[in-house]
Amino acid sequence: MIRITEQPSKYRHLETLRIDEITASINKEDKTVALAIEKALPQVNALITSIVAKLKTGGRMFYLGAGSGGRLSVLDAIELPTTYGVEKGLVNVILAGxxxxxxxxxxxxxxxxxxxxxxxxxxxxxxxxxxxGISASGSTPFVLGALKGCRENGITTGCIVSNPGSVIAKHADLPVEVVTGPEFITGSTRMKCGTAQKMLCDMISTTTMIQLGRVEDNSMVNVKLINNKIIDRSVKMLMEKSGMTDYDEAKKLLMAAGSVKNSLNNLLSIK
Structure with a gap:
């Protein structure tokens, strides 16, 4: 396996560059990440299809990783119960350490x-x-050992890796290989690899939540009412979707129902 993520940066003598030269070069490299993901969309779509099928039949999803990728998956998972009103434990993270x-x-x-x-x-x-499993290198022992255990026990697996032909991809049923190339700073996979991992987590979880019916039109109708900003946004959402014109009345209905979705259902039952 060729570890492209460990190959030397295309940029040399970074300590001699001006700030504007450094930021322009980093930005140039970052522009390539979305294009690398685009090439892997068929793999991403296959993985999401399997995730949705598992969750619809009572299963759970587990991110499993170490380092930057593992930490990014924690950030993705912890936001889902609030944003989409799903129960904690539907999407989980096993983080090394x-x-x-x-x-x-x-x-x-x-x-x-x-x-x-x-x-x-x-x-x-x-x-x-x-x-x-999430691993930039595609060989992280923590991830590989877990995927081997899953395969031996008939548990479906996917992976997100940044090198082609990796051992982790070979042990995953649904591999996603996003090859982002050498990093701006040689081997610093918190950069382009990390950006790709964040974008993929967003893509996977958001698409999954839409497919599970947690979004209507383009709105977070199941968002939990945890602060004033979200409550205000939800009241306005409810007014737009229901045709209600009185803000205070809409807010009262929303707070009693607990979500925009429940409020709309209550209004339909009255009609």
């Missing part, structure tokens, strides 16, 4: 080939679920 240590860079934990599968077992993983 533990999600409770998110702000610590416990990079040595990625070399533990046994911990990932142990953590999945502790979460009562079953063949109803789906596990997505």
């Amino acid at each position: 533990g999600a409770e240590h998110l702000i610590e860079a416990l990079e040595e934990k990625e070399d533990d080939a046994a911990e990932g599968w142990v953590k999945l077992q502790e979460a009562s993983i079953s063949n109803k679920d789906i596990v997505i």
